[in-house]
Amino acid sequence: MRDEDLTRLLTLAAEEVRPSHPAAAGWERARRVRRARRVAGATATAVVLLTGGAVLALRPADPPAPTTAATAAATPVPNAPVQQPPEQLTYPASPLNRLGDPVTASLSNRPVRQALALYQPVDPQTRAEGRIRVLGDDGLVRELDVVTPARTRDASGNEASALKSGSLSADGRLAAFAQTDEVIVVDLTTAQVRRYPLNGYLEHVLWAGDRLFVGDNDTAYELDRRTGAARTMPLSPWEMVVPDPAGRTDTLLTLGGLRDGLALSRWTQSADRTDRGNRPLDFRALPAGNRVNEFYGRAWQRGDQIAQAGWISTGGKDGLEGVAVLNATTGVVTRLLDLGRDRWKGCCQVLGWEGDAVLLRQDPDGLLRWRPATGEVTGVARGLYGEISLAAG
Template sequence: MREEELGRLLTLAADEIRPERPAAEGWEQARRLRRHRRAGAAAAVAVVLLTGGTVLTLRPADPPAPTTPTTSTATPAPNASPVQRPPTELNYPGDPLGRLGDPVTASLSGRPVRQALALYQPIDPETGVEGRIQVLGDDGVVRDLDVVTPARTRDASGNEAVPLKSGSLSPDGRLAAFAQTDEVIVVELTTAQVRHYPLKGYLEHVLWAGDRLLVGDDDTTYELDRQTGATRTVPLSPWELVTPDPAGRDDDLLALGGLRDGVTLTRWTRSADGTDRGDRPLDLRALPTGNSVNEFYGRGWQRGDEIARAAWITTGIMDGAEGVAVLDARTGVVTRLLDLGRDRSKGCCEVLGWDGDAVLLRHDPGGLLRWRPATGEITGVVRDLYGKLSLAAR
């Protein structure tokens, strides 16, 4: 081999390879070309060595091909920031509750459910006119609640609201309750049977505490025995009652009420020796300076030792923002705030319950979100769902 040819071969072996696109196919072609060139270089070196030429030092092997970066979808680490915010764009990974808003394809009387995942009463966002109550079963079928048509609730001043409340569906998804003036209606969703319980008052509130049914008018809370129809009063405001954990103690009830520095967590306990009531002020020391809860709204929901409830909050210099607070049910310490900002309709973001370690809440306009306070992960469940919702515990 002549010296000129040997020089060209060595130059070719040392050339840097620059693929036009870093795709897997391009990198594979580049690796094959490198192997051919290295083989040629080795042959040239062998010729030089055999002819007594100077020993050449080949350049180091090329580094491994880079991997294509991927978009991070990992769940944030536990112990996330105590004040959190939703992402600008929500991801909707799919959920059984995503069937909410699907067309009604059956009636409850003709096809009772094994278990209901949710009750939904659509409301036209333009006119405010509500539709009929629907039942989403665990089979994904949306049914019309055709066995009864509850009337609107009303208070002593004549103010009206749709009959479906966030606490209407029992935690096991088998019963639905509707407060009415002078009565409470309970529907057995697994048999489509309806029962009416007479109870005096302009009843508006209804929620389940295990097997107990709590019903309230403007300022009185009744506990209803569904077997006998007997009632007794509970010394807690029906507006402030927290829906208990279905797996928790059945002799304790919690309430959250008050404004700003006067927000209080109340525990009411009934025992064989009587009843006991204890009040504890809300504790904000776990939050960064400048963050606080101004006032709660909607229904509070307990899971284990945590309570989640919608609130108007202060974050930094912004007062009156929409948000959700999570607090310790034993101590009253607020451990997490979800800051939803002020660019929303007032009272937009009611909490509807827990799904495992996640809080389910409304998201104006018309959406439903899942928020995991421990990690900060926030995902969408369903879009554009206008109306009232009641969810079973999952």
């Protein structure tokens, strides 16, 4: 077989196919592409051996977990509307670097002054969950030993970790865990636990300043932690945007929808009513062929910007993982971070803001920091797998 034939075989095996349903098909396509590449690699090896060429070693069937973001961008491009991480990440010094450190104390013996993060490790092979850990601003990792939240479940019996991205308050003093028929709130500065009865298969928690929102599959509640009373809010608990802790919290935002129906909704509250205004997302600030197809995870606001992860299209390619930044007033999407296709499905949830930077997870490896204004992407913490909540609203 000639070199030209071998090149054509490999190209055909890895050819992109555009799906009509990117959110569902992107992950399946990545699996097919990897399989096709392995088949092509095996064929090429056999040809070389038969013709007396050099012996090539076959790659393992399951690729190792990536340790860096695998994209082609080499240097940041300031103000570029579509950006990519570098091939090799750097890890500048940060208090969050210690998120994966071993536990050295218990919360009951050493409450924190302020928590920087909560982390629940999960074994990627067995899915066994460890105890929730608390990273304090003193750099010590503590075990949350004063309570063991049960896994959340919905009416159909689907279960998930009790630690959610919105569990930790922005000031790092309180942690909330949704449970079936109750909400648990832990004061991390005193290690005191309080339980609030609230009917429902509760799954979501979200802090808006000092306000706590809790939700089940389709209903959001605002809990008065002083009295324990709760009122129903006419918002989707899946789509609520975590507001800027330094901004107003009397107006709440939701962000959701599918493809051409993506919209930013503003909910303005008064004494006796909640008014809603919808604004379709506007992608005209991006080059043609670049857009968000579907959001996932929690959206986070900082000033006039909102960041959320989703499945995106760039340059006509669908089913990519990415993060979008949009204007909280106009709904104009101003930046996309293209994280590629060959990743774990739903890999890259946004976990909050740190100044002008977006913090996001990168399963199965750790945390990333992205500065949309400059295009800089750096690593934050390596080797993390599990659930994380940051005091980074």
